[in-house]
Amino acid sequence: MKKWILALGAPLALSAQPVIAQGQDDEAQMLAAMAEMFKVEPLTAEQEARLPLAREVISTIMPAGAMSEMTGGMFDKMLKPMMEIGAEATQATLATGLGVGGIDRAMSDAEVREAALLIDPVRDERNARMAQMMPELMSNMMESMEPIMREAMIEVYAANFTTRELTDVNTFFKTESGASYARKSLALQQDPRLIAAVMQSLPVIMEAMKEMVLEMEARMADLPEExxxxxxxxxxxxxxxxxxxxxxxxxxxxxxxxxxxxxxxxxxxxxx
CATH class of the missing domain: 1.10.287 (Helix Hairpins)
Known part of the structure; x- marks a missing residue:
């Protein structure tokens, strides 16, 4: 594979330059457009004066490494089981691997797995490495995002809470109960009860989405096809x-x- 890439690399590198440049331009334009869409008003002088108090609150709620720790818990409780389910060979995934629209013959689980291993003998090792790699990659991503998110949260708190409110919150966080709440607040979002509630809500969400699709089709029924x-x-x-x-x-x-x-x-x- 490496030799094949190197053999093609030289001519492709030359021919791909305009395409790469175009792709970079498109990405830059998209990011600029998104930044414009989510452009926020600058803080007022009064809000800026509350930044030190807000920073104290957020440093308690989100100490260094908090987002990475939260992500690790989320992976173990929710994403890892989902990845394990997704790694199982099914007729649908087998059809995708074969590059076909579907497989008409009903296959047993053993037959599906045998066929899947024929086209990818190391699929189990591949999936195992992905499962091992994902927490590390997600943790690295969260570590990169954390400073940006922390500064954003500081501004959000400075903009939405008064000096009195921020002072009261800080006072509460300095108590034993407040410190416990601040330490657990992010992690509580990954509590199995909340995750279970989300899973229980999936049928409701799916039904609502189905109704949305039907309503969209009804409202566009009079439009001609492409x-x-x-x-x-x-x-x-x-x-x-x-x-x-x-x-x-x-x-x-x-x-x-x-x-x-x-x-x-x-x-x-x-x-x-």
Missing amino acids: RSWADLSASERERLQALTGLDAQTLEEGLAYAAKRREESKKSLEDF
């Missing part, structure tokens, strides 16, 4: 080719594939 190659006039086809730089066959096949994907998505929503 046009296919056959729906375009000769002049429109020529214009589309000129605009995209793609030939007629590519556009015809691409539009057909897009229509197929839309139908598959619609069917998935109906089955959902």
